[in-house]
Amino acid sequence: MLFSKILVAYDGSNLSKKALEKAVRLVQEQTGDQQAPELEIIHVFHYPTVIGDAYAVNAKEAYLEGAQLTLKGAKALIPDSLKVKYVLQNGDPAHEVLNYAKQNQVDLIIMGSRGLGAIRELFLGSVSHNIVQQSNIPVMVVK
Template sequence: MGKINKILVPVDGSDNACKAVDRAIDMAEKAKASLEFVYVASHINEHIPSEIVFDRIWEKLPAGVSATKHVETGSRPKAIIRVAQETNSDIIIMGSRGLGIFKGALIGSVSQKVIEDSPIPVMVVK
């Protein structure tokens, strides 16, 4: 993997997604990379509007770090991979488990599917 210029971070308001945001911001600062955040609306996170999630992220962003928001619908893994490709992201940094119903799983079903299908590297944060 070469220089990291763009980092995609799927967000859903979960604790693990917040940890992934922190890791991505840190990496973006060090690599002087831009950030792409994607929120995939579904029945699982319908009680957390994307604006609330993005507002919390934008409060954390340090000066000089460029970031863009994306809101998608449909299959979460497919939407994440599609946005990664459309934005020419170099890496996906995501939480190990989101707001899904399988809280006890070692790795969430969305994370697992993204790892399996992504053409770019995926970092999973616990």
């Protein structure tokens, strides 16, 4: 068995869908082994900083509903034959993915790459770049 636990960082983008498809293929290829790898899908969303109590409550509800719909989209891409754990986290995406992977003994992270553009990435950094740079485990970035 190559991997025992695979974590897919999923945000609903086309590249994260490709990453999820790759993870599913990896799990299916190893299904004949005595112990197929576990597949976990994490979606991290971040509440915006807002001013005003009424708006903040409505915004949080809307972001949570959007995040739940994103995970529902991931579930639709998974064959019924696979057992998958779905995780929804709030916070900084790179930090939350790395923290989850560490706490749950994940041995591979799979995620899509992002084309933010050179200037934007210089100032903000991309989630995939941050995870690749900070991870202590292998990271597969799908293009």
